[in-house]
Amino acid sequence: MLMMLSFIMLACFIFFLMSKKLSALTALILIPTVFALIGGFYDELGTYILDGVKVVAPNGVLMIFAMLYFLTMTEAGMFDPLVTRIVNAVRGDPVKIFVGTVALACVVALDGDGATIYMIVLSAFLPIYKRLGLSLPMVCCLLLQVAGLGNMVPWGGPTARAATAMHVDVGEMFVPMLPALVACLAWTFVLAWLFGRRERARLGGAIDLNGHFADHQAERCGSGWRFCFNWVLTAGLIVALCLEVLPLSYLFMVAACLAMVVNFPRLKDQQAQLELHAPAILAVASLIFAAGVFTGVLNGTGMANAVAQGLLHVIPDGFGPYMAVITALISIPVTWLVSNDVFYFGIMPILAQTAHAHGITAMEMARASLVGQPVHILSPLVASTYLVVSMLKLDYAENQRFTFRWSLVNCVILLAVSLVTGIFPLFVH
Structure with missing residues (x-):
């Protein structure tokens, strides 16, 4: 029954x-x-x-403050130089953009966490996708391919669970799988090339993005020391996350608060940032806790x-x-x-x-x-x-x-x- x-x-x-x-x-x-x-x-x-809600609560809190952190850093202009270099490299070509998306995602995927891939890659590339009018379902598909494969690193959840359940050494189990994973990554790059070719044909070639982003970045405010602080804080956060010195959700809580206080010192500006990012954060958080009901x-x-x-x-x-x-x-x-x-x-x-x-x-x-x-x-x-x-x-x-x-x-x-x-x-x- x-x-x-x-x-x-x-x-x-x-x-x-x-x-x-x-x-x-x-x-x-x-x-x-x-x-x-x-x-x-x-x-x-x-x-x-x-x-069930208790099971997903740590992930829910992590997502809320991780999104707040990266969205705040994006508004502060932390990723602008990275976007500029990407724009100069891809020159508005959908093929190069999609291949670059997969390449950056592969590097970030080494931490074994899909959420990190999405936040870092989209912080750099999302303005480009929107400016070109690229297919966002294709972007999502490519990121999910990389996340699914990156989740299989030895320190990722599934691999560790499989090794534990079967009582085998995780390293001995994983290393022979590398050729298969490399083949899958190669296919993902091919898929990026195929998607890019399709979008290039639909859009009629490449689009010049340099003027748009030059104007966009000119609107950013903030001094040089804040830019350096943001990157130092992010690097320190990543190290702390890898070493698991404190619970991941708490690390993002502290980092998000520091990012807000340093980049937007006035209380009115901090409130404006919360209002700006609240819809996106609420959409994710509500789905995570709803998934807790299903799981429970x-x-x-x-x-x-x-x-x-x-x-x-x-x-x-x-x-x-x-x-x-x-x-x-x-x-x-x-x-x-x-x-x-x-x-x-x-x-x-x-x-x-x-x-x-x-x-x-x-x-x-x-x-x-x-x-x-x-x-x-x-x-x-x-x-x-x-x-x-x-x-x-x-x-x-x-x-x-x-x-x-x-x-x-x-x-x-x-x-x-x-x-x-x-x-x-x-x-x-």
Whole structure:
């Protein structure tokens, strides 16, 4: 009964979201609430929802103050010289802009956090996209490709979870995967080139941006010492984030306050900054906490575990020799439907037991389980995806439809190169 209820709930969620009958915000709150009541969980519903909100609260606070920090720095002109250099390099050519977007995103992605990619890259490039009239869904798609791959670095969440669940060394597990990841990155650059060519044809060539940004930067105010302070503060913040000297959300709280006080000393100007950025920040924060309701109901009622068990029951026993590839394939939809924690700590140990009986090692299973990560980044349970969609002012469902096919291509490349390089087997004898 619970298994059927959970599958119907997920199907309804996908239908209402993709058909645009409900917004992401309302779907994340109303659909799990209705199905929790149908399942008879009204007595515990409040507890489940609060537990879910508590899980996403650190990410919610982090997003609020990280957005405030980077948006304030953008208004203060911190990224103007970077934008100028980019403008001089790309000269209004969509191909160069999209390739440059992916290149910068790849560098930032080394920290394993998608939110950082979106905020830094869009702070530099968003004025250029808007001035040229480039396709923002294409921009979002490219950033999500890089984020999905960057999330797989050893210090990223999925890789660490897979290694922990399978009790293997994360370094030994990750290094052989590098050729597959490099192939996926190469494809992402090709995709940027293809998108750029399409936009170049649509726009009729390149556009001269230099005059526009010269005038735009002339409007900026602030002295040289503030510019230096902003970069020193940002560099110190990044170091502190990497070293995790304090909780990440608190670091951004302090940094955002310092950025406001230094760059906009007058109280009236600080209030104006808050009013300016409040709509974008509220849009992201509300979606994150709405996702907490969805997560809380899914986990608290046991629906997430029911989905996991249901998927395991549909795998015939005779498929044991192919368990590595089966794991890779089911990781694509399953990590979109449920959290990484449910997949790696709930489903993977059971799959690994079956695989072990046929001679497939825990190391091979751990690598296979990461194939779905390029699609996982699109999951409604991934908070950072709401950030990039909100910053680009896109419709969440339309972005899902546009990006999914390209993320699926990355999954296929990851699977194909992994099989060719032998980091996990197609089947065992």
